[in-house]
Every structure is written in C-alpha cells, then in structure tokens.
Amino acid sequence: MPKAGELLREMSRYLGYHEPPSGETVFGVTFRKRKNLRPEAAFDRGPWCDMFVAQCALAAGGPAMLRLVGDFSLTTAHAAWFRDNGRWRRGAAGIRPGDIVFFDWHGEKELKFIDHVATVEKVFSPDDIQTIEGNIGDSCVRRRRTSAFVAGYGRPAYDGLPSEPDVSLISVLAELGDAPAxxxxxxxxxxxxxxxxxxxxxRRRRFGLGPSGIDADFGPGTRSAVMDFQRSQGIEPTGIVDAKTWKALWEAPITV
Known part of the structure; x- marks a missing residue:
C-alpha cells in the first residue's frame, strides 16, 4: 500500500523548481498529454498546484498512489472528490502528514471557492502546519501555514480503505447551464x-480576482482574471466580458 512518506519524498525533489519564462510547466504539459486534454494553454500554462500533486503521486507510487491522492487540475473538483468519497474534513482539526490541504485565500472556507492545494509535511499544532506546495510565486516551495485560510483537507486512503473517484466528477465540475441573457x-x-x-x-472556475475578491467592482484584478479565462477558452484576451465571454463563463465545460 502506498505511504504518505513516499509522496512527500517525491515532492521534496521539486523544492526550488521555478516556472520558466514561457509559463509552460512540466506538470501542466505532462498532465495534459497523459489525459489528452484541450485546449493546451489551459494546462501547459495554467495554474499547476494540483497538477503538481498528481504528477508527484504518480511518480511516487504509480496508478495505485494516484487513485488514493486524486488526479485533478481543478482544486474544487479535487476537494469535492474527497468529500464524495467520505474522506473530507472541514477546517484543520486532526490534520496530519500526507493529508491534502485546501486553501481559500478570501476566507469564505467554502468548497466552491477553494483557490489552492498543498500537501501536509509536518504538523506542529492544528494551527501550525508545514506543507510542500506548487505554484507559490511560480515555484515549488515549503511553507509554514496557519489554519486561517484552510477550507479543509482530504485524507488519502493510505490505510487501505477504498477511495475510488466519483466518475461524474472527473469529466466536469461546474454549475453549468445556459447563460442568462x-x-x-x-x-x-x-x-x-x-x-x-x-x-x-x-472564482468558481478558479480564476483569482485579486485582494478585493467578489465585490461587484470591475477593477484590475477582475480584468486580469477575465483575460486569463479568455486565453483558456481561445478567446481574444481583451479583459472585456463581451457576449462570447459571457456565454463561455456559464457554458464552457471544466475539464478536471
């Protein structure tokens, strides 16, 4: 049975890794090619904190480890997978090394607003943990974290209990449907x-809005998020929500 220590050792090999100037990471490229996903830019140059977890799990213990840890690019989908398999814990109480911890930088601590994922390396107290994480300052780093922004954590089935994915979550996770007028x-x-x-x-598609968050005020952070979303959909990145972008915000699938 794969062990937490094996995953952490593999992750530690990447400490100091820095995203190249192109923004194209080994984690995004490998994830996309392995799963034959499109569009390429959404993965190759997309947020890679969760794809880092997946690649390290596969390298540390092969498909068996990947089935325990989860194989995702979208943090909200990853957390939902743990929840739907009975291995999700809200907050940080009881957290331990090897757990996959999820953060919401704006403090709502709701699963649908999760921004980031890391793996717990050490626990000093429930309010003081050490993690290994990717895509912090475009790098792979070791961090000390408090529980202030911890939405919850998933516990991989290192104990041998089954933790198979809910297939309905693997292809799409979003509140999809027809866009309003x-x-x-x-x-x-x-x-x-x-x-x-x-x-x-x-936000629900994991595009950061900057410090102001959801405030009904279209500032520079929102403009940057719109441009990132447009690039992910092959839309000209104007930073303006036009008719095509508005429709895509509701109707474009999210591949995890």
Missing amino acids: FPGVVQLGQKGANVRRAQEKL
Whole structure:
C-alpha cells in the first residue's frame, strides 16, 4: 500500500523548481498529454498546484498512489472528490502528514471557492502546519501555514480503505447551464450585479480576482482574471466580458 512518506519524498525533489519564462510547466504539459486534454494553454500554462500533486503521486507510487491522492487540475473538483468519497474534513482539526490541504485565500472556507492545494509535511499544532506546495510565486516551495485560510483537507486512503473517484466528477465540475441573457459589455470601471455575476463564475472556475475578491467592482484584478479565462477558452484576451465571454463563463465545460 502506498505511504504518505513516499509522496512527500517525491515532492521534496521539486523544492526550488521555478516556472520558466514561457509559463509552460512540466506538470501542466505532462498532465495534459497523459489525459489528452484541450485546449493546451489551459494546462501547459495554467495554474499547476494540483497538477503538481498528481504528477508527484504518480511518480511516487504509480496508478495505485494516484487513485488514493486524486488526479485533478481543478482544486474544487479535487476537494469535492474527497468529500464524495467520505474522506473530507472541514477546517484543520486532526490534520496530519500526507493529508491534502485546501486553501481559500478570501476566507469564505467554502468548497466552491477553494483557490489552492498543498500537501501536509509536518504538523506542529492544528494551527501550525508545514506543507510542500506548487505554484507559490511560480515555484515549488515549503511553507509554514496557519489554519486561517484552510477550507479543509482530504485524507488519502493510505490505510487501505477504498477511495475510488466519483466518475461524474472527473469529466466536469461546474454549475453549468445556459447563460442568462447577455446584459451588454461588462468591463473595467463598472460596478453592480452583472459584475458580481461574472466575478462569481470566474472564482468558481478558479480564476483569482485579486485582494478585493467578489465585490461587484470591475477593477484590475477582475480584468486580469477575465483575460486569463479568455486565453483558456481561445478567446481574444481583451479583459472585456463581451457576449462570447459571457456565454463561455456559464457554458464552457471544466475539464478536471
């Protein structure tokens, strides 16, 4: 049975890894090729904290380890997989080395707003843990974390109990459906309900909005998130929510 120590040893090999100037990471490229995913840019140059976890799990213990730890690019889908398999714990109480810990930088601590994932290396107290994590400052690093932004953690089945994925979560995880009527262009400087709706969709698709979060105010952080989303969908990255972008925010699938 794969062990937590094997995963942590593999992760420690990447400490000091830094994303190249192109933004194309070995974790994103490997994940995409292994699963034959598109569009390429969404993975090759996309947020890679969870793809780092997947690659290290596969290298540390092969498919058996990957089945225990989870094989995801989307942190919200990964957390939901642990939840649906009875291996999710809210908060940080009882956390231990080898657990997969999920963070929400804006403090809502709701699964749907999770931003980041790491692996617990040491526990000094429930409010003081040491992790190994990817995509922090574009690097793989070791960090001391408090519980302030911990949404919860997943416990891989190192104990031998089954933890098979819910197949319905592997292909798509999103509140998808037909987009509401396009309200007109949503762009920098605007405020109000339509800005908030766009921000909520961006957050649920794991595009960071900056320190202000969901505030119904279209500032530079929201513009940057819109551009990142547009690139992931092959839309010209104008930073303006036009009709095509509005529709994609609701209807484009999320591959995990």
